[in-house]
Amino acid sequence: MSRVPAIVITGPGTNRDHDVATALEFAGADVRIVSSRAVVDNPRHLDEARVAVVAGGFSYADSLGAGRMLALDLTLGLGDRLENFVAQGRPLLGICNGFQVLSRTSLLPGSLGHNAQGEFDCRWVVLDRVERSNSVWTKGIDDPIHCPIAHGEGRYVHPDPESLAAAGQVALRYRSTNPNGSVNDIAGVSDPTGLVLGLMPHPENHIVLRQHPHHRRGGGGTSHLGLRIFETGVAHAKQL
Amino acid sequence: MTIRSIDPDPRVLQLHDGAAALGLPSVGDVHVADLVHVRGELSDDDRQKLHSLLVDPLLQKGTWSTPTGRAVEIALLPGVTDTAADAVMAAAEMLDLSIEHASTGLRVEFEDRVDDTLVHAIAERLLMNPIIERSAMGTIEPTAAADEETQVAASVVPLRGLDDDGLAEVGVERALYLDPEELRVIRDHFESIGRDPTDVEIETLAQTWSEHCAHKTFRAIVHATEPGESSPRRRESLMKQLRSCTEEIDAPFVRSAFVGNAGVIEFAKGTTLALKAETHNHPSAVEPFGGANTGVGGVIRDVLGIAHKPIAVTDILCFGPTDLPLDDLPDGSLHPRRIEEGVIAGVADYGNKIGLPTVAGAILYDPAYTTNPLVFAGCIGTAPARRLHEGPDSGDRVIVLGGATGRDGIRGATFSSATMDATTGEVAGASVQIGDPIVEKLLIDVLVGAEDMYSAITDCGAGGLSSAVGEMAEGVGADVDLALVPRKYPGLEPWEVWLSEAQERMVVSVPPRGVSALAKRCEKAGVNWADIGSFTGDGILVVRNDGEKVAELDTAFLHDGRPQREMNATLPDPKRSGATSRTVEDPAATLLALLGHPNIASKAATIHRYDHEILGATVVRPLIGAASDGPADGVVLAAPTDTHGIAIGIGVNPWHGLHDPEGMAFNAVDEAVRNVVAVGADPDKIALLDNFSWGDPRRESTMGDLVAAVDGCCAAAFMFNAPFVSGKDSLNNEYVGADGERHAVPPTLVITAVGHVPDADRCVTPDLLTPGNVLMLIGSTETEFAGSHLDLVLGQPDDPGVAPAPDPDAAMHYRNLHAAMQAGLIVSCHDVSEGGLAVALAEMCIAGRLGATIEDLPHEDLATALFSESAGRLVVEVEERSVPAFLRIMDDDVFPLGHVSESGNLSLPGVDAIGVSDLADAFNSRATAVHAEDSTGDTK
Incomplete structure (x- = not known):
């Protein structure tokens, strides 16, 4: 079977693009890393992809707020192409800074504020898939996903998180530890279609077993890999 | 526009914490707001667009009206890079708004009752740095663009005919930090060519000959007086000693040692690693955030400067006590707490933003570091094995890549070579560099994969273009024009452009036909480039300013004209016999006190602020175990697609160095080696880096300590068969003690x-x-308490006895241990260092959240057994059934201690049992930011 064409979109300062590319490759995709500027110049990069991920980092040095400048590239720069991408049923994922970017477009609800404790924080967390989630990225995942967070502005803010959950748009919640003060422990949210997912943690940094901090103690395991999310998204795109 | 956070702004909490720590009275309710000033013709619609650009309605409120009330506002000084303002300008262009100028600032609002003095104190002590910022009560004038001046010409510095006093005057006036002999040689050179030097030339010489760049002390002939001898013996230079040590070890994996920007090794065939560690002490003392920030940026560029892709960053930090009373703070020094906060934030900011894991490290506290904090930053890079670059070739173009040049960091190289005093902050104001990790990230994007496009590469570090182009031009010569160097703002003097340490710049030499390909690559990545001249082949360095020559120096004189320095050293006479033990009244309480000592206690609050997960290669993290809060010995990096990995370990113990510099150095090597062996590294494949932060070497005893330490380094390198591949020294780290006298920092x-x-x-x-x-101890335990952490906790007796002696069996023990690990016999393993065996066992219990029952101790004296810091020791956990095999591999040379237990206690003979949770609480007592318990769970 042919591999699914995927694109990782970056801005100047994106730094987990290669981590995401490796995860997508492990999940069976054929990956290209392309800067937002190159996508604006040549939107074919986006049109040819079946899966798109906006990777994490500090695009445009977080100037004017995390994700703001890259969001301008993807809206003012790309016009309605990114919305069309989703309208064609293609899955789109924003991780960390990518989530911040998409939350500043009309694609994802809510905002991401400074961590409640006021500092950048890097630690492993456990993510529960929300039962009623509409996300194509988490469909069929039963066991919690283990992966690290690494952000200073990951506190999810939404004026009405209950109705968001009722609409199936809450995809992932932090289990037992809410590392940043996100409302209702929300770690990841979807758009109304379930095709777009934004999350703060980094599933791309848990794609092999030994990456788990408790690997030597028998912790982790295949079913908890962050890789599951990429496999699910790529599998969905494959059916298109 | 004034922008306020809707939810509590985390900066308010930091301000309250900081004020409390400084002993300032409570300030009550405080609000923080960000300011964006713009100048331009804006319609209401434009303002609305800008409003929605700058303000997130779910998080912030913004207003265009001028704020009123009690407040202090802070803004950058003209000329200082304002990245946020640059972003406003860029976004305005995308939104089609016509803005002429933008600047940003910070506003802190207080209750009316808070008086001016307190507001000033908070602004000066917590909020601003006068070197790069200014403040005003109420509202501040927006920062204007720096004054537009016309191009300034170079000036001539009359030097010919000056006597020593006259030369000294020039030296002081221009802050050259050159020796009288060096100034004489420069004068004689210009007399011989019949003209006076220009300012560009004299500054180039001062930079090239600075301690920082020329390592004059490490290259000096040493006249060393041994203890008990009356006349000195002539010794080769320390640099030569370290180099010959590496040459004699002749390890098959060394590709390049002590040349270029970093050492290069090849462990796994086909892949080389570049290793480098740097110090950035002086800048960090003056501007902690910027100093540490650019220290990390600089060492990453060193790795880029030897054509390797950076993959990890390390940091070792030394601070004064963070609870130092304000009254004890020397004039002109920042409080250790502020230095600590700034330095850690600076390291985190650069590493996190550039996208490299900040992994191995250490943080040490001592009163001697109050005015002289130390910041050691390291970087490791990887590359497919290839021939090292051998250019530049005559005819190649001189290409500058990266950031624009400003007045930042002028004379940093010479400043780094000076001694700190109360006025240093003012004098050295311009020495502070401003970092921009994103620009350097883009440089990485451009340079990794471009290795075939250039013939030589180096970074612009200390000394800026003068150092980079000057070094590349050695023997070849170059002709460059400063008018072609991109600038941040106008009005720079030629010598300032040439010497500026503006960050995030690299210089590459490129054959003329290859320039356009590299240029294209740069433009695609958004990296600025400039072709400023060529390498000529005549051996002369010519610097022009818009065509006019402002410097013409023979590179032979520039690099080899410096007079050979000779230094006197009085070697230390450390006490090596006559051990004295300690009386420990309450061993259990002492153990808890040791676990809570700042040097030993968990660094979780810092570690979690560093992204140590990025790149997905961190296999052994700085914090490990059941609750991810136990201290690891070394860290291990292995890319997800690799089977093998690399371990990084650190060895440092300045307190031992106070008693025996040579033994300390030997044991620092031992500790670093032990730490990597403990996590699984092959003892026969280890490379070393040395970083010395020392006092003023012109003091003969300080130089003697340095000579002794280098002896210790070399002896240990031979014993472990582990070569040094790169190193760096930072000298003149001095402070004025309570006695009013100047002292060197501990070695x-x-x-x-x-x-x-x-x-x-x-x-x-x-x-x-x-x-x-079963728990077993490797290595022997002696009564060696001088410089121990037990003494730091209980106080040092009049006769401290001896510091830990080198363990001659360590290398053999480590090889055997590695064989046992390879055979799968070792369940867990921890090195014994600060605080001795008791602390090591406690840390193993904390990390595993399991108890241990110790039945036998390795020494009849309880204090020695528990708290002595003898070198070469490790504790291992072995399954009962594996014990015979393990003993066979170790030649029975191990000491059985006891067993892992389910009791939840650490039980030591003759000591009340201590609960593991109490151990963990003591160890975590300083880790205030550990707000979240680990939840990935032990699912075994």
């Missing part, structure tokens, strides 16, 4: 060991795993 030698891990799936960590398993 602070940081050794970094990088070892090859054959199987990254089978690393070993210190967390106890299974009750019933």
Whole structure:
């Protein structure tokens, strides 16, 4: 079977693009890393992809707020192409800074504020898939996903998180530890279609077993890999 | 526009914490707001667009009206890079708004009752740095663009005919920090060519000949007087000694040692690693955030400067006590707490933003570091094995890549070579550099994969273009024009452009036909480039300013004209016999006190602020175990697609150095090696880095300590068969003590060991795993308390006795241990260092959240057994059934201690049992930011 064409979109300062590319490759995709500027110049990069991920980092040095400048590239720069991408049923994922970017477009609800404790924080967390989630990225995942967070502005803010959950748009919640003060422990949210997912943690940094901090103690395991999310998204795109 | 956070702004909490720590009275309710000033013709619609650009309605409120009320506002000084303002300008262009100028600032609002004095104190002590910022009560005038001046010409510095006093005057006036002999040589040179130097020339010489760049002390002939001898013996230079040591070891994996920007090794065939560690002490003392920030940026560029892709950053930090009373703070110094906060934030900011994991490290506290904090930053890079670049070739173009040049960091190289005093902050104001990690990230994007496009590469570090182009031009010569160097703002004098240490710049030499390809690559990535001249082949360095010559120096004189320095050293006479033990009234309470000592206690609050997960290669993290809060010995990096990995370990112990610099140095190497072996590295594949932070070497005893330490380094390198591949020294780290006298900082030698891990799936960590398993001690325990942490906790007696002696069996023990690990016999393993065996066992219990029952101690004296810091020791956990095999491999040369237990207690003979939770609480007492318990769970 042919591999699914995927694109990782970056801005100047994106730094987990290669981590995401490796995860997508492990999940069976054929990956290209392309800067937002190159996508604006040549939107074919986006049109040819079946899966798109906006990777994490500090695009445009977080100037004017995390994700703001890259969001301008993807809206003012790309016009309605990114919305069309989703309208064609293609899955789109924003991780960390990518989530911040998409939350500043009309694609994802809510905002991401400074961590409640006021500092950048890097630690492993456990993510529960929300039962009623509409996300194509988490469909069929039963066991919690283990992966690290690494952000200073990951506190999810939404004026009405209950109705968001009722609409199936809450995809992932932090289990037992809410590392940043996100409302209702929300770690990841979807758009109304379930095709777009934004999350703060980094599933791309848990794609092999030994990456788990408790690997030597028998912790982790295949079913908890962050890789599951990429496999699910790529599998969905494959059916298109 | 004034922008306020809707939810509590985290900066308010930091301000309250900081004020309390400084002993300032409570300030009550405080609000923080960001300011954006714009100048331009804006319609209401434009303002609305800008409003929605700058303000997130779910998080912030913004207003265009001028704020009123009690407040202090802070803004950058003209000319200082304002990245946020640059972003406003860029976004305005995308939104089609016509803005002429933008600047940003910070506003802090207070209750009316708070008086001016307190507001000033908070602004000066907590909020602003006068070197790059200014403040105003109420509202501040927006920062204007720096004054537009016309191009300034170079000036001539009359030097010919000056006597020593006259030369000294020039030296002071221009802050050259050159020796009288060096100034004489420069004068004679210009007399011989019949003209006076220009300012560009004299500054170029001062930079090239600075201690920082020329390592004059390490290259000096040493006249060393041994203890008990009356006349000195002539010794070769310290640099030569370290180099010949590496040459004699002749390790098959060394590709390049002590040349270029970093050492290069090849553990796994086909892949080379570049290793480098740097110090950035002086800048960090003056501007902690910027100093540490650019220290990290600089060492990453060193790795880029030897054509390797950076993959990890390390940091070792030394601070004064963070609870130092304000009254004890020397004039002109920042409080250790502020230095600590700034330095850690600076390291985190650069590493996190550039996208490299900040992994191995250490933080040490001592009153001697109050005015002289130390910041050691390291970087490791990787590349497919290839021939090292051998250019530049005559005819190649001189291409500058990266950031624009401003007045930042002028004379940093010479400043770094000076001694700190109360006025240093003012004098050295311009020496502070401003970092921009994103620009350097883009440089990485451009340079990795472009290795075939250039013939030579180096970074612009200390000394800026003068150092970079000057070094590349050695023997070849170059002709460059400063008018072609991109600038941040106008009005720079030629010598300032030439010497500026503006960050994030690299220089590459490119054959003329290859320039356009590199240019294209740069433009695609958004990296600025400039062709400023060529390498000529005549051996002369010519610098022009818009065509006019402002410097013409023979590179032979520039690089080899410096007079050979000779230094006197009085070697120390450390006490090596007559051990004295200690009386420990309450061993249990003492153990808890040791675990809570700032040097030993958990660094979780700092570690979690560093992204140590990015790149997905961190297999053994700085914190490990059941609750991810136990301290690891070394860290291991292995890319997800690799089977093998590398281990990084650190060895440092300045307190031992106070008693025996040579023994300290030997044991620092031992500790670094032990730390990488403990996690699974092959003891026969280890490379070392040395970083010396020392006092003023012109004091003969300080120089003697340095000579002794280098002896210790070399002896240890021979014993472990582990070559040094790169090193760096930072001298003149001095402080004025309570006695009013000047003192050197404790001899602070940081050794970094990088070892090859054959199987990254089978690393070993210190967390106890299974009750019933046997605990054994490797290495021998002697009564060696001088410089111990027990003395730091209980106080040092009049006769401290001896510091830990080198363990001659360590290398053999480590090889055997590695064989046992390869055979799968080692369940967990921890090195014994600060605080001795008791602390090591406690840390293993904490990491595994399991108890241990110790039945036998390795020494009849309880204090010695528990708290002595003898070198070469490790504790291992072995399954009962594996014990015979383990003993066979170790030649029975181990000491059985006891067992892992389910009791939840650490039980030591003759000591009340201590609960593991009490141990953990003591260890975590300083880790205030550990707000979230680990939840990934032990699912075994």
